[in-house]
Amino acid sequence: MKKNRIYMLALAIIGGSCSVSAHNNTMVEINDGLMQGVQHDSVISYKGIPYAQPPVGDLRWRAPQPVNAWDGVLQATDYGSDCMQEPFPGDAAPLSGKLSEDCLFLNVWQPAEPSRTLHPVMVWIHGGGFVNGGSSATNYDGTSFAKNGIVMVSINYRLGRFGFFAHPALTAAHEDPALGNYGLMDQIAALKWVKDNIAHFGGDPNQVTVVGESAGGLSIHALLTSPMAENLFERAIIQSGAGRRHFSGRYLSHENASGEASAEAAGLLFAKKFNIEGQGQAALEALRALPAEDVVDGLSMMNLDGVTYTGPMIDETLITAHPQYIYNTGRGLSVPLLLGATTSEIPVSSPFTKWPETVDEALAIFGPVGSKIAKYAYGVTQDTPVTKLALDIIRDTGMVEPARFVMKAADAQGQTVYGYRFGYVADALKPTSNGADHASDIVYAFNTLHAQYHDAVTAADQAMADQVHQYWVNFIRHGNPNGLGVPHWSHYRSWADNLMMFSNEGADQSGMVFDPWKVRLTLIESIQPPL
Numbered sequence: 001m002k003k004n005r006i007y008m009l010a011l012a013i014i015g016g017s018c019s020v021s022a023h024n025n026t027m028v029e030i031n032d033g034l035m036q037g038v039q040h041d042s043v044i045s046y047k048g049i050p051y052a053q054p055p056v057g058d059l060r061w062r063a064p065q066p067v068n069a070w071d072g073v074l075q076a077t078d079y080g081s082d083c084m085q086e087p088f089p090g091d092a093a094p095l096s097g098k099l100s101e102d103c104l105f106l107n108v109w110q111p112a113e114p115s116r117t118l119h120p121v122m123v124w125i126h127g128g129g130f131v132n133g134g135s136s137a138t139n140y141d142g143t144s145f146a147k148n149g150i151v152m153v154s155i156n157y158r159l160g161r162f163g164f165f166a167h168p169a170l171t172a173a174h175e176d177p178a179l180g181n182y183g184l185m186d187q188i189a190a191l192k193w194v195k196d197n198i199a200h201f202g203g204d205p206n207q208v209t210v211v212g213e214s215a216g217g218l219s220i221h222a223l224l225t226s227p228m229a230e231n232l233f234e235r236a237i238i239q240s241g242a243g244r245r246h247f248s249g250r251y252l253s254h255e256n257a258s259g260e261a262s263a264e265a266a267g268l269l270f271a272k273k274f275n276i277e278g279q280g281q282a283a284l285e286a287l288r289a290l291p292a293e294d295v296v297d298g299l300s301m302m303n304l305d306g307v308t309y310t311g312p313m314i315d316e317t318l319i320t321a322h323p324q325y326i327y328n329t330g331r332g333l334s335v336p337l338l339l340g341a342t343t344s345e346i347p348v349s350s351p352f353t354k355w356p357e358t359v360d361e362a363l364a365i366f367g368p369v370g371s372k373i374a375k376y377a378y379g380v381t382q383d384t385p386v387t388k389l390a391l392d393i394i395r396d397t398g399m400v401e402p403a404r405f406v407m408k409a410a411d412a413q414g415q416t417v418y419g420y421r422f423g424y425v426a427d428a429l430k431p432t433s434n435g436a437d438h439a440s441d442i443v444y445a446f447n448t449l450h451a452q453y454h455d456a457v458t459a460a461d462q463a464m465a466d467q468v469h470q471y472w473v474n475f476i477r478h479g480n481p482n483g484l485g486v487p488h489w490s491h492y493r494s495w496a497d498n499l500m501m502f503s504n505e506g507a508d509q510s511g512m513v514f515d516p517w518k519v520r521l522t523l524i525e526s527i528q529p530p531l
Contacts, residue, residue: 035074048080054102063176064189080105082134086300097136109142118204127214144447151203157186167267168279178317191232209235217241238339243406244324247311270308327409340420344435349398377520401524428456444468463507
């Protein structure tokens with residue numbers, strides 16, 4: 001095997017039958033074999049690298065298995081397949097690759113210039129509600145990070161029922177130490193791959209920062225609090241990742257305190273849709289024989305089926321409890337953090353038992369005194385639409401206040417944490433916008449504005465992207481976002497509720513503020529359900 005690799009490498013260098021370029025600095029050997037990347041200007045990229053065996057057939061609903069080494073040279077020039085899903089119109093990060101159940105691939109961007117020292121590493125975990133998304137979206141291109149001396153890795157992980165599924169037949173088989181959260185197991189396997197291999201790409205395995213948005217941010221909370229993910233990263237950036245509850249409050253095998261059925265019960269209902277009965281080996285074989293399209297069964301961000309699908313569950317091995325519970329006990333926040341939310345977040349986790357029909361009904365959840373304070377805090381007038389007010393409360397409940405909760409918990413644990421609120425709206429959207437939408441900060445952090453807005457990018461837009469991107473680069477490099485050319489960013493203190501505000505007025509107006517939503521978020525904190 002080793003001799004064959006050396007022979008293939010020699011062919012590549014002299015332009016032999018491998019049909020690879022003479023740029024031998026784009027050839028790399030990792031633990032599993034040789035691969036050929038592509039150089040563009042000062043960056044080399046390697047795409048479609050398998051980090052685990054294809055999770056198909058008998059490996060469907062199994063923990064990711066080590067990849068089989070390959071002979072020859074892997075042409076790592078194009079993205080591998082993204083994970084099976086039902087794409088939805090209007091996705092802010094449309095995928096550029098095909099979809100397949102065989103999808104456990106990752107991508108690496110590295111500086112092309114040789115260095116005597118290893119570079120810091122960023123690992124990107126995409127969002128999409130655990131049912132959509134993938135690493136092939138052009139918004140997630142790692143070129144700008146690599147140009148700034150960061151080795152960037154993006155990963156795929158199993159989604160929907162492929163990634164999060166339980167059934168009594170799987171529990172009875174107990175083929176792996178953990179069950180149910182296969183998508184999170186994939187993320188852990190990818191991080192282990194990074195630890196084992198990233199030095200071959202010039203990356204420092206002891207300087208890994210995980211970065212995730214939305215479901216990717218929720219994933220980081222799972223990784224921070226999971227005993228299975230210890231010592232796999234040194235820093236974390238969480239963009240709109242909530243932080244109180246996991247996506248699902250369901251347990252693997254039993255009801256939760258609210259009486260919600262187990263994830264196994266949801267799995268039984270899904271199996272019944274396809275006339276699969278029983279809880280033994282025959283049922284498991286029948287489930288694994290289902291076509292991939294049947295397992296998807298129309299599930300997407302626009303069609304979340306809470307009856308036959310649960311998302312991440314408390315399996316009591318990988319996920320032992322909600323982040324809120326663990327953080328409140330003084331544990332879990334063991335690395336420096338940078339986190340925040342946007343000013344017009346996605347509406348999730350509603351505190352209303354039914355949709356309010358009047359402003360007074362919307363405010364009633366705060367109680368007689370709190371509702372009067374909330375009227376002031378939310379700027380309610382006689383012209384305020386109840387829909388807008390209710391959506392603001394829902395957004396605060398699900399995303400904005402939980403981010404503040406994590407900041408406060410980290411500060412209480414003595415951990416360094418930097419908080420932000422992203423309020424900038426691209427100039428092309430300003431006339432019709434009510435604030436910075438959920439996920440709109442991603443292309444600024446990646447400095448990939450043209451992938452999103454194309455020719456509509458203005459100088460003001462680019463200035464904001466340059467600023468946000470530099471903060472992210474600084475934090476990945478030093479665990480501190482500060483550096484030359486950007487306004488000073490103080491770490492968060494609970495008594496001050498201080499944030500970096502990325503202003504809608506532009507990069508020159510970004511700076512530290514006392515949270516202008518302090519009163520309303522304190523009210524939201526008072527109605528968050530205890531665990």
